[in-house]
C-alpha cells in the first residue's frame with residue numbers, strides 16, 4: 185500500500201520545488217526516470233539501434249517525453265517524436281531533442297505512421313499529464329489507439345493519457361501502460377490502474393499533502409502472537425453466518441480463512457454446521473444464529489441464499505451491536521431491504537460491506553463505476569459503512585480515508601475467493617481493530633496469499649487459506 189496525492193496537492197508541492205530548483209531541473213529529473221524505465225523495458229534488445237517512439241503533447245508532459253527521448257538518443261536509441269499538435273510544443277525540449285539527432289513526425293496522413301508504430305520497441309506517452317482532463321481530444325485519442333494496438337513496451341509519463349489523475353476514471357480511450365513513471369507523489373487516480381508504477385522523486389516535498397495514507401505496518405500487531413494469548417476468547421471471536429444447502433462451500437471457505445488467519449475461536453451458525461465441523465474441528469458450529477453465543481464480530485452473507493430463511497438470519501445478525509461484515513447474498517438482500525442498513529447507521533454501529541461491482545451497482549445504482557475511487561468514497565459516506573469495492577485494484581474507504589490495494593493477481597476474481605476474504609476481514613474485525621484498518625489489512629493479506637499461490641503455480645480459493653500468513 186502506498187500514499188497518494190491529488191493533483192491540487194502535487195501542484196502545491198510543485199510550486200515550492202519550482203522556486204527552489206527551477207523548471208529545467210525538475211523536467212530533467214522527471215525525464216531521466218522515464219528514460220531509465222524505457223531502457224529497462226528494452227532489456228533483451230540491443231540498446232543502440234532499438235527504436236523508441238514518443239507521443240508528444242503540447243504541455244510539460246510532452247516536454248518530459250522529449251527530454252527523455254534526448255537521453256535515449258544519447259544512448260544510441262533511434263528516437264522519433266510524434267507531435268500531436270505541432271503548433272504547441274515545449275520549444276526548449278524540442279530544440280535539445282533535435283540537436284541530439286531525434287526525428288520528428290507530424291500529422292496522421294503521413295503514410296509511414298503505421299510502420300512507425302509497428303516498429304517501435306518502446307512507446308513513451310507524453311501526450312498529457314496532470315494538466316489535462318479526460319476524455320482525450322480526437323487527435324490524441326487516435327495516437328493512443330495506435331499505440332495500444334502495438335506490442336511495444338509502453339511507458340506513461342506521469343499518468344497514462346486518458347486517465348483522470350485524481351479519480352482514475354477513463355471515460356474514453358487511455359494509454360495501456362506497462363509502466364507509469366510518476367513524479368513527486370503517486371496521483372490518486374493511478375492507484376486503481378493496472379501496470380507497474382514507478383515513483384520518481386524529482387525534488388518536491390509532498391508530505392503535507394497526503395490524502396490517502398496507505399501504510400499497513402500494523403498488520404503484525406493485528407495478527408498477534410498466539411503464544412501471548414490469555415485464552416481462546418481473549419483476542420476476539422468471529423461468527424460466520426454463511427452457506428446454504430445449495431452453497432455449502434461458502435461456509436467452509438469463509439470459516440477456513442478465519443481459522444487459519446487467527447486460530448483463536450471461530451464460530452459458525454447456519455445449515456452447514458456439521459459440514460463445517462467436519463472440515464474445521466476447531467470451529468464451534470451451531471444451526472441457528474440465536475444459538476451462536478457471544479462473538480466480537482460477525483460475517484454474514486456468503487452463499488447463504490436470498491430466500492426468507494436467509495433474510496431471517498441476516499435480520500438477526502444486523503441487529504447485533506458488534507461489527508458486522510455483509511458480503512455476497514447478504515448484500516443482495518440489503519439492496520432489496522435498505523432499511524436493514526439504516527437501522528445500523530442510526531445506532532452508530534460498525535458495518536463493513538464487501539461488494540464486487542455487480543453487487544455495488546445494485547446497492548448504489550446511481551453511483552458511476554467508471555470512477556471507482558469516488559464511487560467507493562461516496563458509498564461509504566452515504567452508508568456510514570466501510571465499503572470494500574472488490575476488483576483488480578480493490579478500493580477500501582470509510583468516506584474520509586481511502587486505501588487502494590495493489591496486492592493480488594488475476595485468478596483472485598474466481599469463485600470462492602470472496603468468501604475467503606470475508607473470513608479474513610471478519611477475523612481481523614474481531615480483534616477490535618478499527619474497521620477500515622481491518623478491511624484494508626484483510627484485502628492486502630488476501631492479495632498477498634494469491635500472489636504466493638500464483639508464484640507456486642497453484643490457484644483456487646480453497647488453497648488460499650494455507651498462504652494467508
Ligand SMILES: NC(=O)C1=CN([C@@H]2O[C@H](COP(=O)(O)OP(=O)(O)OC[C@H]3O[C@@H](n4cnc5c(N)ncnc54)[C@H](OP(=O)(O)O)[C@@H]3O)[C@@H](O)[C@H]2O)[C@H](O)CC1
Nearest residue numbers: 210211214242243244245312313314315316319320321342
Ligand atoms: N510535478 C512535477 O514535478 C513535474 C511535472 N512535470 C510534468 O508536467 C506535467 C503537467 O504539465 P502541464 O503543462 O501543466 O500540462 P500537460 O502537459 O499535462 O497538459 C497540457 C497539454 O494538454 C493539452 N490538453 C488539455 N486537455 C486535453 C485533452 N482532453 N486531450 C488532449 N490534449 C489536452 C493542452 O492543450 P491546450 O490546447 O488545452 O493548451 C496542453 O497542450 C506533469 O504531468 C508532468 O509530466 C514536469 O515537467 C516535471 C516536474
Ligand SMILES: [K+]
Nearest residue numbers: 309312343345
Ligand atoms: K502521459
